[in-house]
Amino acid sequence: MNDVARLAGVSIKTVSRVVNDEPGVHPSTAERVLAAIDQLGFRRNLSARNLRRGSSTGTIGLVLEDVGNPFYSGVTRAVEEIARLRGRQVISGSSDEDPGRERELALEFCSRRVDGLLIVPAGLQHSYLVPEMRAGTPVVFLDRPAGDVVADTVLVDNIGGTVEAVTHLAAHGHRRIAFLGDAPDIFTANERLRGYREGCVRAGIGYHEELVAMGPHDESSVLTTLQRLQTMREPATAIVAGNNRITVYILRALAGVAERPALVGFDDFELADLLSPPVTVIAHDASALGKAATDLLFARLDGDNSPPRRVVLPVRLVPRGSGEVHA
Amino acid sequence: MNDVARLAGVSIKTVSRVVNDEPGVHPSTAERVLAAIDQLGFRRNLSARNLRRGSSTGTIGLVLEDVGNPFYSGVTRAVEEIARLRGRQVISGSSDEDPGRERELALEFCSRRVDGLLIVPAGLQHSYLVPEMRAGTPVVFLDRPAGDVVADTVLVDNIGGTVEAVTHLAAHGHRRIAFLGDAPDIFTANERLRGYREGCVRAGIGYHEELVAMGPHDESSVLTTLQRLQTMREPATAIVAGNNRITVYILRALAGVAERPALVGFDDFELADLLSPPVTVIAHDASALGKAATDLLFARLDGDNSPPRRVVLPVRLVPRGSGEVHA
DNA sequence: CCGCTGGGGGACAACGTTGTCATAGTGGCC
DNA sequence: GGCCACTATGACAACGTTGTCCCCCAGCGG
CATH class of the missing domain: 3.40.50.2300 (Response regulator)
Structure with a gap:
């Protein structure tokens, strides 16, 4: 941005105004700035922006067992879908049923200041998340409940x-x-x-x-x-x-x-x-599970302060033949 | 960190030293600081850290067609695996074959200053990535080649x-x-x-x-x-x-x-x-495709400056019966 | 001619870190 | 006792943005 400002012969604040479509910039100045941006291939640094504005990072973290498993990739897809509608990116990782890895991923995501966390628990201990939750990061557990914290959970029956x-x-x-x-x-x-x-x-x-x-x-x-x-x-x-x-x-x-x-x-x-x-x-529907959990997460982000909820999604038996063989 | 420093009665620099395991902090001071960190649930802000250090964000961006498709979820898994070995997180998104969405995702990832980009192209125009590539962000296309830029590509035969x-x-x-x-x-x-x-x-x-x-x-x-x-x-x-x-x-x-x-x-x-x-x-092997592309990406991150490569992975016919019916 | 208004633009601080450099104290050695 | 080396700590700037506040100047009314 500095370089752009220098090239356009304006202050960095003016560049910022142009980049953010703020009013009060003379059209000819804006044009000069845009030309400089184009020439230098400038792209605003989102991290710096979020840091300064204290605003959300626009990301949500997803910890699951294995993206490679079709069930979880269906969940991932649904999460992505809803996150996208709400203007968020998804950072994800697979725990492979390893509690240590789950924790590592979750805390890493917290360090990146995700707006919320979706976790398919691998372990039974989740008190490590208490500081984050107290600090206001909503956490929703899906497919399995959390071990030793009370939190939003979406399960199937x-x-x-x-x-x-x-x-x-x-x-x-x-x-x-x-x-x-x-x-x-x-x-x-x-x-x-x-x-x-x-x-x-x-x-x-x-x-x-x-x-x-x-x-x-x-x-x-x-x-x-x-x-x-x-x-x-x-x-x-x-x-x-x-x-x-x-x-x-x-x-x-x-x-x-x-x-x-x-x-x-x-x-x-x-x-x-x-x-x-x-x-x-x-x-049972992987995408329904992902959707329910993500909806819950966004409800929290929208300020829902009600006590933690536990949602149990229905399952249904689909008779196709292999189960209808008489003894 | 400020709060931690105040609570521990030290300067923020000292807290920084403790958090980063830097030498030269008296054990008793360190203990006080750690206690304060624990009490406040402090977690270092990675964005700020990366901003200040000018270091990599430790993320790589993955744009694919649909994580829900088992083929791509296999790719995702392989990418994640290797990224993990190299200490990176993966941010991913599905383009759904929409070139606009692909571009949006890729540029969003660039704004987040990913260390590298893996793209399954949806469209035929990728010149929008030229500024990023010139700025040093390695980009590897997989499964399909880029439209109008010369870049590393991994395909199957x-x-x-x-x-x-x-x-x-x-x-x-x-x-x-x-x-x-x-x-x-x-x-x-x-x-x-x-x-x-x-x-x-x-x-x-x-x-x-x-x-x-x-x-x-x-x-x-x-x-x-x-x-x-x-x-x-x-x-x-x-x-x-x-x-x-x-x-x-x-x-x-x-x-x-x-x-x-x-x-x-x-x-x-x-x-x-x-x-x-x-x-x-x-x-053909989804995980081999993901692995080859990610390996190539990391080679670039490690400083490999050779001309763009095009890797074509072999396929093999697996006869199982449906193709061996005689006419 | 003066003062006021408002549009266009800039200086500066701050977000949460860390790198650089400075400083205070402590102990040892001649 | 004076000086040096060394340890423990802090002050400050800077990373790339943006919010706040301020300034300059043209234009206008009286």
Whole structure:
């Protein structure tokens, strides 16, 4: 800006006026300034501007588990969309389920003075955010709740979803329904397990420990588990998969197998309807989750001071075939 | 920092020293300062720091078409990964194929003084970036080349890929091979069309306009096109799909159809191997693309001044079944 | 001719940091 | 005791902006 001012033969304040379309600059002067700006390729430094004006940085921070996962990239897309409507940029990072990394990212974003923070928690401790929250930075947790702070949270109905899955399978005559879930220290995995258990009890088929296999899972652990489930005294005739990755592992393991158990997966995924048989899922909308969380964040930014809210989004069972196999 | 200094009874410079682990502060003083920092929840303002030090902002900008698309979210993930290793945050945004939006995002990122820019071009004009590039901001284009500037670019071998697809189908006896591509003003779509044409010529089956349908496509346009292709005098017996979305549209349109044409899709996608028949694709690696581009960007940041490079990443045909149907 | 008005423009401080340099005190050595 | 070296600390400017306040001067009315 200094250089522009020198080249145009005016003070930097006048350049500032031109750049900001402020009134009170003679057209001929403005023209000289614009020419200088063009010639020098000047671009206003937003950081300096925000610093001086004490205004918001126009950014929001997004910490999620893995942008590469279609579920989270759907969330990201929705967040971006709304942020854009409100004139904000999104800075994002993946924690890979590492609490340390989550914290590092969140605090880094705070150092950059983001206007707000959206976090898919990896860990259970979030008191590190208390100073920021007290300082007025709104924080919304999504997909999973915060560990040890009370804050806005947007979840999906994990328990209701698995209850429904089990109920659905039981209605088709299954009494030996297995559950393959993610690592039990992950909130959603644990909730879904609870839903599974409740569903079993409600259906009157009882909860049997030997039908449950919590993760972390990979392709081979799923394969082993399935073998165990099918060779036990009373084999499982149906499976509830705890998330989209596990569903896919199961599908791979079952590829080419003649006698397939019924299957209901948590999380919808592309092409589920084109497989044979098409896969019945508990669907919930990544973009709805992102939207709800971002809306909440902006409500806070708009001055909403009401007590922290917990929003639970509904899920719905989408019957496609794999879950409608009779026992 | 001012408040911290006041509370600790020292000058702000001393606080700065403590925050930056600079030597020459008495342990007892440092302790007082740390206590004050803790009590006030102070967090250093990175913008101000970077402004003062004239150092990099530690961010890189990523403009892509749509984070929600698994291909681009794979790219994003790879970019993030490498940026992280080099201590940078990623700011990203989706252009939705809108050149105006692409420009807006890129310039916004420049205003934020990103250290470098990664762009999946939506438009054909990128001279708006010339001032930035001259000012030393490295820019790498990925997936598609820049319109009217010479710059680093990382592409995949679109032509080679479709040539291979056609050759593969012709080797299985097909002589009526159709091509469904994206809108022809999209670079990759156009290249793939060229590859298709060249493949036809090389295979000695000739290029026939009526077998080509360029987009933009949606589910219904694909359906109509397929009907046309199958009811013409000499029906198409094989199809090359120009990208992953189109492949999926075709799969949906063909669901339940008995007499299926052979199919090779450009872009691999999850579960392609579990469909029946499994889908033969031209695969290329999103994360390799992201990694190559980011590596190139960092090489520039490390001072590499060699002339702009154009990297073309290989693709490979993955036969799975849908492309090995004999005519 | 004087004073007032208002448009056009500039000087300066400040945002939150950090780099540079100065200074006060302390202890050791001749 | 005087001087030096060294440690601990602070004052101040500057990064690139913008908000505040002030000034100059032309034009106009009396």
